[in-house]
Amino acid sequence: MNDSLEGSRHLSDGRRVILIAGPTASGKSALALEIAQKLGGVIINADSMQLYEDLRIVSARPSIDEEALVPHRLYGILPASTPFSTGAWLRRAVDEIEAVRASGQVPVLVGGTGLYFKALTEGFADLPEIPETVRREARNLADREGVEGLKTRLLELGDTNASRTLQDPQRLARALEVLMATGEPLSIWQENHQSRPYLAPGETTRIVLAPPRAWLHNRIEQRAQLMMGPEGITEVRKLLERGLSTKLPAMRAIGVAEIGTYLSGENDIAETTYRLTVATRQYAKRQETWFRNQMPDWQRLDPSSEIDTAKLLS
Template sequence: MTSGFCGIRTRCLLRMPEKPFLRSPTLHRRLYVTKCSVSIGTKEEKVIVISGPTGAGKSRLALELAKRLNGEIISADSVQVYRGLDIGSAKPSLSERNEVPHHLIDILHPSEEYSVGQFFEDARQATRDILNSGRVPIVTGGTGLYLRWFIYGKPDVPKASQEIASEVHSELADLERDEDWDAAVQLVVKAGDPRAVSLATNDWYRLRRSLEIIKASGSPPSAFQIPYNSFREQCSPSLTDNCPCINSSTEVVEQVKQKDLDYEFFCFFLSSPRVDLYRLIDLRCEDMLSGSDGILSEAKSLLDTGLLPNSNPATRAIGYRQAMEYLLRCRQQEGRSSAGEFFSFLSEFQKASRNFAKRQLTWFRNEHIYQWLDASQPMEKVLNFIHDAYNVESGTMTVPESLKMNRYASNRRETLDLKAYRTKNRHFIHRDHCSDVLEWIGRTQQ
């Protein structure tokens, strides 16, 4: 049984907004499936989506692909939108951005909020602009909800009036100032949204948004139809329940109504065997702490602007939250830190990053529009496959066996390797290897 490449012939149904996709820096801002094989359509408006867990190499792949296809890149990363958060978000360098146009990078100050709804509007407008210019949109990033809305559409949730927004702000302002998250959650639960208890702690934006929706419509956010859920409901239960490939390395492509997606999406998920991925992540965390302009320096800048860890989207980001908390402890100790404290912070940073990658893998296993590709294969091989898949006019495109990455359960060997996995640092091995970092902390955090 072979896997199919997901190319979806669709027509554009969405009327795009007239406003430019970039916000001002000053604003606060069924392709029917049989035998698990899919025929590719010939729709003119094609969009490539490349995702993957943190550290998989998706940004480099997107860059090289853009060079080949005369493309432009749209970032689907919830941290890269913020200016100054470069190292921790693995933001493309200025030279790379000069070489290939990038969108939705450096558009906000770290103190500003950026929602999935705003991303949908901005990314869809950028897509339209790129297509109108005769170039190829390549959307890349690991923020799963951003990509889900981008592909399937935005929920039709009412927008709150200025009066309602102000009322909600007043109701929650004191609780937010006092950092009384539990009381705020209970307030929203009593207002009509029992699911508020499942929000991430201190996600004040989503809590406010839930209360706004309740006041504007009389219903909680869960009462409104989510386009992605509609697509899932259209799938034949027999496909996912009985298809023998669900537990093999063969990909399953989600049934969707051809007419209901706005573009022909070519979606790829780049990943590596989990142990290899974890090793790459651990080493990348080390790299982010090396030198005087690493993630600690960026975390210092966040603290210096008056932001606190876990207080808004930017300060909740993996790496920044841990770094800010570590620096705050150093400040409380008059700029002092022991090597043991540094290694404890590093271990926490690495563990949080690995756990984030694990959550990404879990999320995208349920996104069957993606073809999973092996990131450990030569870049040229992966590029050639995606390039040919994009340019094929008709027929069935099958992922070569050598490029397939199993999205489902690990084999016994991998499971054992994961249980035995231990971090092996490359730079920070002995206590004296962090002396430069501790010296920097002593100079800057008194």
């Protein structure tokens, strides 16, 4: 990990970095825009799906008009064919924060990927370089035998922690890659290679949006209807026409598979909209649980009520 992630280039002028997390459809982008306009800020993306240029509607990326109001960074910077790790985002985010501060502006980071914020404020163990032969072996096993096959292989090689705690095939395959490449279980490797936090608590204003459930569900329903509009459907159609692997992060974005069933004729608009709504609600619930458990000391704000940004930032 480069020097910037080891804490040697901390912010020095006393002005804070604004961090805004929250579940999908909670109004994070609107709050970030309001704050950035008031402070002369630059908005930096901390959402893994909004990195992809192919997913403006599906990921609810800021509109072109919104992006024109204040500078936005790390939005739509990757093709859907490119996977992107937390470590890769952290390096790019640190560079953007430093560039913004050097220009005399205020960095406003916003997104729903809690692990990004955790890496920035608590440190992060970036994964080692994995030889292509090892990566291919792990991915082939995932394709052939799925979750159970990966767990069995991890157990055979002595990683009882990953086989017991992980359920996602991508994360299990990553754990297997690290074990095969380094000889160390993923949890041990992370413990031994943890970087220092880039941002200390005193350098930041840390916000988690915590909306009432009914209010959030209503916004999620509106989001689903927008995704099922002509632009959203066209966006997914063009993405699917590229024939990319369904294991790529961009292809696993909520909306891609659901709208795909509409395009194939499997489901009608009403059923697809319902499935989108349910999947997004479930995702928002997982995000809320993660923020509650992993970021308990962050300031909670209710976006359904008017937020006094002047008081918030004083």
